[in-house]
Amino acid sequence: MADQADATSCYDRGASRNVQAKPGWRVGKVRREAIKAFQIDDASAADLVLRLPDSSEGLPPTDPIGGYTAEGTCSVALDLAPHVRAQG
DSSP: OOSOEEEEEEETTTEEEEEEEOTTSBHHHHHHHHHHHTTOOHHHHTTEEEEOTTOOSOOOTTSBGGGGSOTTOOEEEEEEEEOOOOOO
């Protein structure tokens, strides 16, 4: 496994930012770094999650980010999006 992973996060109509991360970093830490990269205030960031593109499920914050990179690569594309709660 590489010692560095690039996590590209998209937010706000497709704007993107790269976050340099160690593969062992947890999704929660990458989320915090993405929020910093986009300069999102705490109140606006409170409900944001990282998820894979075309997914509606947030990634578990305790998972290592390296588990989401494709074999043989050291990068992953993610969406920083509002957590969707079931209404009913």
